[in-house]
Amino acid sequence: MKRRKFLKNSSLTTAAAISAPIIASCNNTETKKETPSTVSNPVKPIVVCTWDFKNATAKAWEVLSKGGTALDAVEEGVRVEEADEKNETVGKGGRPDRDGNVTLDACIMDKDGNCGSVVYLQNIAHPVSVARKVMEETPHIVLAGRGAEQFAYEQGFKKEDLFTESTRKQYEEWKKTSKYETIINIENHDTIGMLAIDEKGDIAGACTTSGMAYKVAGRVGDSPIIGAGLFIDNEVGGATATGVGEEVIRTVGSFLIVELMRQGKSPQEACEEGVKRIMAKNKDRKDFQIGFLAINKNGETGGYCVHPGFTYREYSPKGHENVQVKSFYEKA
Numbered sequence: 258m259k260r261r262k263f264l265k266n267s268s269l270t271t272a273a274a275i276s277a278p279i280i281a282s283c284n285n286t287e288t289k290k291e292t293p294s295t296v297s298n299p300v301k302p303i304v305v306c307t308w309d310f311k312n313a314t315a316k317a318w319e320v321l322s323k324g325g326t327a328l329d330a331v332e333e334g335v336r337v338e339e340a341d342e343k344n345e346t347v348g349k350g351g352r353p354d355r356d357g358n359v360t361l362d363a364c365i366m367d368k369d370g371n372c373g374s375v376v377y378l379q380n381i382a383h384p385v386s387v388a389r390k391v392m393e394e395t396p397h398i399v400l401a402g403r404g405a406e407q408f409a410y411e412q413g414f415k416k417e418d419l420f421t422e423s424t425r426k427q428y429e430e431w432k433k434t435s436k437y438e439t440i441i442n443i444e445n446h447d448t449i450g451m452l453a454i455d456e457k458g459d460i461a462g463a464c465t466t467s468g469m470a471y472k473v474a475g476r477v478g479d480s481p482i483i484g485a486g487l488f489i490d491n492e493v494g495g496a497t498a499t500g501v502g503e504e505v506i507r508t509v510g511s512f513l514i515v516e517l518m519r520q521g522k523s524p525q526e527a528c529e530e531g532v533k534r535i536m537a538k539n540k541d542r543k544d545f546q547i548g549f550l551a552i553n554k555n556g557e558t559g560g561y562c563v564h565p566g567f568t569y570r571e572y573s574p575k576g577h578e579n580v581q582v583k584s585f586y587e588k589a
């Protein structure tokens with residue numbers, strides 16, 4: 258049942274009342290007066306994503322350049338990485354938790370503040386598409402674990418073994434020491450967060466990951482948490498995050514960045530402030546990476562990270578490039 262239909266159905270008022278506050282927190286209805294003024298010639302269409310996932314931005318661009326929606330573009334775009342078995346932090350081929358479960362987290366958010374999310378999803382290679390189904394076909398926002406998996410089967414998704422030969426071998430090797438460490442930029446995290454603006458000027462975003470490799474079973478990071486790993490406000494812009502999710506959640510990073518842009522900061526300034534807030538809470542810690550990426554309604558983009566090494570991909574009428582991002586620390 259479609260969410261709107263569900264909410265209109267008065268016989269389901271109890272469930273609607275339960276879901277209403279969550280929906281309200283996703284729909285941003287704040288006043289327009291603080292929104293940065295739009296320039297006469299915004300850059301659009303445009304797509305950006307965390308890290309150098311150029312096949313993903315190319316796919317999203319294919320959708321956008323044909324007049325497709327930002328929502329379709331981000332879903333199609335991040336699915337490229339979910340399908341890539343060589344990417345060992347997203348989708349099929351993602352590394353498992355310490356008990357050997359491959360569990361995926363993803364979310365998606367559209368121009369109207371609708372959003373959907375799946376956490377701890379197993380055996381399904383495209384969590385972002387399940388998240389979109391949660392958004393469009395249920396009155397809810399987040400489905401977890403077995404329920405999310407069951408829902409995916411009901412929606413026609415196929416059961417798949419998400420391990421690859423490579424990740425199985427690495428896991429067997431890891432078990433010899435069972436040491437949990439977050440190696441900076443060394444790909445035990447490489448989440449894809451993607452933000453796009455379509456021809457109409459509407460913004461959408463998606464984020465998908467297998468989370469931190471060898472995490473405690475049951476752990477969920479920032480990536481599927483609306484406001485933490487991703488946030489979109491069609492009046493202002495969008496933001497997404499990569500890196501150690503615990504730190505992003507503690508500052509509700511992506512929501513913070515969008516709100517900073519609402520108050521007049523550029524995407525670059527907002528990302529810098531977001532990282533600085535995190536570092537203010539971690540004065541003596543240098544052992545983790547966070548990368549923020551943001552776009553505003555004008556199609557201006559920016560990024561900032563804790564340690565050097567984070568880049569983002571951008572595809573717009575100006576070209577397709579990998580953008581180096583400035584960092585809080587100069588050396589890791």
Ligand code: SD4
Nearest residue numbers: 446447448468478500502
């Ligand atoms: C998480 N933020 O699960 C994700 C991991 C990540 O690049 O971003 N990897 O905490």
